[in-house]
Amino acid sequence: MRRIVITGASSGIGAALAQRFLASGDEVIAISRRPAVAGTRWIGADLADADQIAAAAAAVGDAPLDALIHVAGIWEKEAFGEGYDFALSPVTETQTVLAVNLTAPILLTQALIAPLSRSADRPGGRVVFVGSTSGLDNIGLPEVAYNASKAGLRAAAQAMAVALAGRGIRITMINPDDVATDPAGSGPRLTVPDLCTAIEMVLALSPETVVSEMTLFPAPV
Template sequence: MRTVMITGASRGIGAALAALLAARGDRVLAVVRDPATAPEGTEAVAADLADPAALARALPALDRLDALVHCAGVASAGPVDGFSVAGWQRELNINLVAPAELTRATLPALRASRGHVVFVNSGVGLAAGPMWSVYGASKHGLKALADALRAEETGAVRVTTVYPGVTDTGMQRQLREDLSSAYDPTRAMSAETVAKTLEYVLDVPADAMVVDLRLTPPVPMPHPASKP
């Protein structure tokens, strides 16, 4: 039985992965703001990623941790002149600073098990178009964090970044609504499909490591800031 910590486990991809791993017998530590939202069969770790400085104190004592999967994230779209300093700070805290701090705090336990850190990024983390300055900056930073960690922990901890394209989650639907953009769920991946891909990444034998993996629907929807 592996011990896997998953952020953003109360909804979307994180919830789908938590349910999948718990059902097969893994010990799943679900990092959620409200313990009542942790998926069935998981152990809730109550923490607010918007407050990275408090994360280390919220964690249970762990001698070993087999995997840490960063699924949590928020996405705000809009022009550069539409974001305040507070808006920038909140998105960067949740999408970048919190993963960095949580990784730092759990590295001893990950090293003890020759574990695995998986960052769920976004296509916007590779190329940010109009309206995606804040989200894109946080996700580009997340890529840099993963790349640096991989180089630093060579031979001790495996590090993977997964870049899902449009996925049918509540966050995606809200973004499309906010941008008055058409939404067609048949042209999006399901959260369960992405979760199964993450399961595959975690199950790759120890003599190999997936470095970067990009997923996209076969016929993706146009970018929300683009013309249909």
């Protein structure tokens, strides 16, 4: 039985992941503002608040962790639509998007280094960051805070891969394109099951293999 922490496990991708791991017999610790799916050990926390992140990490405990999966993410209120205007984006909105999408994964990973680290009887855990193709170079989208947060997360993951390698912690950055979490959307999109399968594949690899980065696109129609 693996011990896995997932952020954002109250809905969408995080909830689907939690259900898969629970079905496999894993212990799933869910960190989110709203109650997570049944069967998880839920730790309530607002990831925009550094004190609540620290409290959530303390609640996870010191027992060894096999994986930490950062799924929680938010974006500007009018993002990805005609109503978005960077000039009108409130300061508080920008700060919150950066706090949840970038600062929180950094702080939570740092706080959980000890339970993720290699020991005499275990190889160390994996940290998976779910980013976005919005964080890639020259993506051509105007959502400033969201794009900056995902690009920053990608850079943070690359730096952590170096900083934590000596502790046996393996880092993976996954950049999915648009994911079909909203049934009202249209056009080619990744399915939630396919994204979950990609994450499961990373966790199923032997400790001798690291997937540093993976970018997923829907097949053209």
